[in-house]
Amino acid sequence: MNELKKLLIQAKIDFSTAVSISSLENAKSYYLGKNGKLTQYIKNIKNISINERKRYGEIINSIKINIKKELNIHRDILKKKQLKVSLKTNKIDITLPGRGKNKGGLHPIMRTLERIEKIFYSIGFDITDGPEIETDFNNFTALNSPKNHPARSMHDTFYIKNRYVSNNKPLLRTHTSPMQIRYSKINKPPIKVITSGRVYRIDSDSTHSPMFHQIEGLWIDKNISFSDLKGVYLNFIRVFFESDNIQIRFRPSYFPFTEPSAEIDIVFQDGPLKGNWLEISGAGQVNPKVLCNMNLDPEKYIGFAFGSGLERLTMLRYGINDLRLFYKGNINFLKQFT
Structure with a gap:
C-alpha cells in the first residue's frame, strides 16, 4: 500500500515539473497508460487474497482518481501558460489588409x-x-x-x-x-x-x-x-x-x-x-x-x-x-x- 502512496507522490512531482502539454501527456501514459505503472497494480489484483481485494481495489481507485485530478490541474496550468505566450507572440495587426482565400488540399x-x-x-x-x-x-x-x-x-x-x-x-x-x-x-x-x-x-x-x-x-x-x-x-x-x-x-x-x-x-x-x-x-x-x-x-x-x-x-x-x-x-x- 505504501508503494501506491509513493506512486501518487511521484506522479504529482512529474506532473508539476512537466514543461509542456506533450511532456505532461507522456507522464500520463507512464502512470495511466495501457502498460502504465498504475495499470500494473490493477492487473495484480488477481494475485491478492480474496479478503484483501476489496480494500486493495478501493485504494487503487482512490490513487487513480487523485492522479487524474493532479493531471487535470497541471494540464490547465500549462494551457493557461501556453495561451499567455501565444497572445504575446501572435498579436494581430488589424491595420493590415485582408488575406486572400487560399486553396485547400488533401490531408x-x-x-x-x-x-x-x-x-x-x-x-x-x-x-x-x-x-x-x-x-x-x-x-x-x-x-x-x-x-x-x-x-x-x-x-x-x-x-x-x-x-x-x-x-x-x-x-x-x-x-x-x-x-x-x-x-x-x-x-x-x-x-x-x-x-x-x-x-x-x-x-x-x-x-x-x-x-x-x-x-x-x-x-x-x-x-x-x-x-x-x-x-x-x-x-x-x-x-x-x-x-x-x-x-x-x-x-x-x-x-x-x-x-x-x-x-x-x-x-x-x-x-x-x-x-x-x-x-x-x-x-x-x-x-x-x-x-x-x-x-x-x-x-x-x-x-x-x-x-x-x-x-x-x-x-x-x-x-x-x-x-x-x-x-x-x-x-x-x-x-x-x-
Whole structure:
C-alpha cells in the first residue's frame, strides 16, 4: 500500500515539473497508460487474497482518481501558460489588409488512402467502408476473439454505455476487420475487397492515437494461398513507395482471426531507412472459424487478410516522426502536402 502512496507522490512531482502539454501527456501514459505503472497494480489484483481485494481495489481507485485530478490541474496550468505566450507572440495587426482565400488540399492521410485504393483497384479489388459504431459480435466474437480477450477490457476499448444493438453492446470499432463479416454475408466468393476507415483504441503517445486509420484487404476464393498474399503485398509495397529496392519478410505471429498468422516487415535497400526492418502490417490466412461466421464453407473456400495502419505508411512515405502532427491542424505542416 505504501508503494501506491509513493506512486501518487511521484506522479504529482512529474506532473508539476512537466514543461509542456506533450511532456505532461507522456507522464500520463507512464502512470495511466495501457502498460502504465498504475495499470500494473490493477492487473495484480488477481494475485491478492480474496479478503484483501476489496480494500486493495478501493485504494487503487482512490490513487487513480487523485492522479487524474493532479493531471487535470497541471494540464490547465500549462494551457493557461501556453495561451499567455501565444497572445504575446501572435498579436494581430488589424491595420493590415485582408488575406486572400487560399486553396485547400488533401490531408496527407487522405492522400495515402487514395493512393492505396487506386493501387488495389487496379488489380481487381473492390473498395468499401463500414460503420464506426460496431456490435460486440462483429468486432470480436465473429472474428474468433473469445469473451475473455484482453481487447474487450474497458481499459482498451471505447464501449457505448446504456445502449444495445441486437443484444450486443455497441462500441467504437477497434479495427476495420468487422467489415470482413459484413461484406462476406452479402457478397459471394470470389471476394476481393479493400476497406478503410477510422478505428478507436484507448492509447495516446507520440506513436499512438486514440483514433487512427486502418486499411484492410480480404481475398477469398477456392484456391488462394499464402504465396498469393506475399505476391500481392510485395507488389503493393513497391508501387506505393515507388521503389523496387524493398524486401518484405513474414514473421510468425498470432491473430485470432487468421491461421497461420504473420507480421509483415519491410526493409529499404537505399535511402535514410536503409537496412532497418520495420513492421507495417499484420496478415494471415483467414481462420476457418471466421469463414463459418461469414456463412462460408471452410472446406470449400480459403483466403487471406491483411491490415495496415495508414498513419504508419504515411509517416514512412513522407519522413514524419511524430504521429500527433497529423491531428494538430498546423497549417505550416499541412501546406507541405498541398
